[in-house]
Amino acid sequence: MAARSAFRRALPWLPRSPVASSLRQAHHVPSQRPFSTSLSASTPNPSSSKDPSVPDYAIPDPSRPTHFGFQTVTEAEKRERVAGVFASVAESYDRMNDLMSFGWHRVWKDHFVASLNPGFSPLGDPPRAPQHILDIAGGTGDIAFRLLHTAHVVNGNPDVRVTMSDINRAMLTVGKHRAARQLPASQQAALSFVEANAEDLTKARPLVPYPPDHSTSPDEYTGSEQPFFDPATATTGIPDASVDLYTVAFGIRNFSNIPAALREARRVLKPGGVFACLEFSKVVSSHPAGALFDAVYKEWSFRAIPLIGQLVAADRDSYQYLVESIARFPSQDEFRDMILDAGFVVAGDGYENLTGGVAAIHKGMKPRE
Numbered sequence: 001m002a003a004r005s006a007f008r009r010a011l012p013w014l015p016r017s018p019v020a021s022s023l024r025q026a027h028h029v030p031s032q033r034p035f036s037t038s039l040s041a042s043t044p045n046p047s048s049s050k051d052p053s054v055p056d057y058a059i060p061d062p063s064r065p066t067h068f069g070f071q072t073v074t075e076a077e078k079r080e081r082v083a084g085v086f087a088s089v090a091e092s093y094d095r096m097n098d099l100m101s102f103g104w105h106r107v108w109k110d111h112f113v114a115s116l117n118p119g120f121s122p123l124g125d126p127p128r129a130p131q132h133i134l135d136i137a138g139g140t141g142d143i144a145f146r147l148l149h150t151a152h153v154v155n156g157n158p159d160v161r162v163t164m165s166d167i168n169r170a171m172l173t174v175g176k177h178r179a180a181r182q183l184p185a186s187q188q189a190a191l192s193f194v195e196a197n198a199e200d201l202t203k204a205r206p207l208v209p210y211p212p213d214h215s216t217s218p219d220e221y222t223g224s225e226q227p228f229f230d231p232a233t234a235t236t237g238i239p240d241a242s243v244d245l246y247t248v249a250f251g252i253r254n255f256s257n258i259p260a261a262l263r264e265a266r267r268v269l270k271p272g273g274v275f276a277c278l279e280f281s282k283v284v285s286s287h288p289a290g291a292l293f294d295a296v297y298k299e300w301s302f303r304a305i306p307l308i309g310q311l312v313a314a315d316r317d318s319y320q321y322l323v324e325s326i327a328r329f330p331s332q333d334e335f336r337d338m339i340l341d342a343g344f345v346v347a348g349d350g351y352e353n354l355t356g357g358v359a360a361i362h363k364g365m366k367p368r369e
C-alpha cells in the first residue's frame with residue numbers, strides 16, 4: 001500500500017485500478033501502417049499462413065528487408081544479430097540496466113506488474129482462480145519474478161504459474177540461475193523456462209542451458225551450439241487459448257516481425273485474456289519541459305550509454321544497437337494501432353506513459369467473441 005502511494009506521488013498519471021478490469025473497445029479505425037514492418041523467422045508461421053485474414057506483413061519472410069538499429073538488414077540477419085547482442089550482454093545485462101536507467105527500469109517494472117495485479121481474485125476469499133502467465137522475451141527474469149511474488153505473496157494465490165520464454169538461451173540460462181538463488185522453492189516450482197521465437201510460438205522447447213556449464217560465460221564459450229533457439233529442435237509449442245496473461249517487457253522492439261508476434265499473442269491467449277507490453281517509447285514533447293527533457297534524454301542515450309557499455313561490459317556495439325532500436329520503435333499511437341490491427345480491444349488511448357513517455361505500457365484484451 002505504502003509502495004503504491006509512493007508510486008502515485010512519483011508518477012501521478014498512474015491509473016487507479018487494474019486496467020484489465022476496465023478494458024473496452026476503442027472507437028478506432030486502424031490506419032494503414034505508417035512505418036515498415038519486418039520479420040525474421042526461418043519458416044513461415046503456419047498458424048498465420050493458414051488464416052486468410054492475416055495480412056502479408058504479418059507473415060514471416062526471411063529475405064524481407066528490415067532494420068537492425070539504424071542499419072538495413074534482412075529479417076533472418078536481424079534475428080541472428082539480435083541473438084548475438086543478447087548472448088553478448090547476458091552476463092552484464094542486469095548491472096547495465098541499473099546504470100543506463102539510473103534504476104528507473106525497476107520502478108517501471110514494479111508498476112507494470114502492480115498494474116496487472118496477477119493472482120488477484122475479485123471474489124476475495126480462497127479458492128483463488130488459477131492463472132497461467134506467459135512472459136515473452138523474459139530475459140533474466142525481472143518480470144517473471146515480480147509476477148510470481150505479487151501473485152503468491154501479495155495476493156496469496158499459489159495457483160498462478162509463469163512460463164518464462166525467450167529466443168535467447170544465454171539470457172534464459174542467467175534467469176534460471178538467478179531464480180535458483182533468489183526465489184523460494186514454491187515460486188521456483190511455479191516457474192518454467194521455454195525457448196521460443198515470439199513470432200511463432202507453435203514451436204518451442206524446454207530450456208537447454210547455454211552455455212551448458214554456467215562457470216563459462218556466453219562470451220567465452222567455444223562450443224558449437226548457437227545461443228538462440230532453433231525451431232528445428234522444437235519438441236513442443238504454446239497451444240491456442242492456453243494463457244490468461246501475456247507479458248512482454250523491453251523485448252518487442254527487438255522482434256523482427258512485431259505484427260506476427262502480436263498475432264501469436266492473440267492466438268495463445270484465452271478469450272478475455274490480456275496482452276501487456278512495457279517498452280521504451282517517445283518522450284511527450286507537448287509538455288513545456290518536454291523538448292528540453294527529450295534533448296537531454298537523447299544526449300544521454302546516444303553518447304553515454306554506448307560509452308558505459310564499452311567501459312562496464314566491454315561491448316560498445318551492443319549498447320549502440322540498444323539505443324538505436326529504442327529510437328526506431330513506433331510511437332505510442334502507432335504501436336497501439338498495431339495492437340488493434342492484431343485483433344485486440346483496448347481501453348481509452350490503449351497506453352500509459354511512464355516518466356514523460358520514456359517508457360510506456362500498452363494493454364489489449366482478446367475479445368470474448
Ligand SMILES: C[S@@+](CC[C@H](N)C(=O)[O-])C[C@H]1O[C@@H](n2cnc3c(N)ncnc32)[C@H](O)[C@@H]1O
Pocket residue numbers: 082086136137138139140141142143165166167168171196197198199248249250251252254255256
Ligand atoms: C532487453 S531484454 C528484456 C528482458 C526482460 N524482459 C526484462 O525486462 O529485463 C530483450 C529480450 O528479448 C529477447 N528477444 C529478442 N527477440 C526475440 C524473439 N523473436 N522472441 C523471443 N524473445 C526475443 C532477447 O533475447 C532478450 O532476452
